[in-house]
Amino acid sequence: MAAEVIRAIQAHGLQLEPQLASHAEQMYAVLCDPAIYEHENEPPESFEWLRERFTKLETRESADGTERWLNWVIRLPSSELVGYVQATIHAGGEASIAYVLASAYWGQGLARRAVEAMMTELATSHQVGEFYAVLKACNARSLGLLRRLGFVPAAPAEHPVDGVEFDEILMKFAIRNQATASRPQR
DSSP: OOOOOOOOEEETTEEEEEOOGGGHHHHHHHHTOGGGGSSSOOOOSOHHHHHHHHHHHTTOBOTTSSOEEEEEEEEOTTSOEEEEEEEEEOTTSEEEEEEEEOGGGTTSSHHHHHHHHHHHHHHHHSOOOEEEEEEETTOHHHHHHHHHTTOEEEOGGGSSSSOOOTTEEEEEEEOOSGGGTTSOOO
């Protein structure tokens, strides 16, 4: 299957650009912010590693073709990159989402606007009806964001893929009908 084409998204003063390997240099600086990794993961091993990762993600699908990978970088009007939003779309019309912003931009509503715009795009252009996010139970900031977006706790068995650890929470947002498909509820 050919790489899926995804479009840029306007997000209430933000630009979500399809993530490309050419974004790796700017994103490396963003992703080396140690505050991002307070609850999980770790910074990229190197700029080269990040460029390789972004190159792989440009294929927009898993090697076995069962998942679609849609990733966007978040650009401010000043043209600065501040983070990313991403979705893995599973066969049943469900998407696992994630987001990362540099800590200097936390608490400004940027993540909410970016995630909401991505979810709207996924619902309207990619027929996604259910959204899932997995986070560490101690990550109050992320939990608050998901709740503001309308996510509710879900049982780990509801996740379209395995991988909810004992110290994690699965959150779910389901679009109730076509009338609400154009915009996630707040």
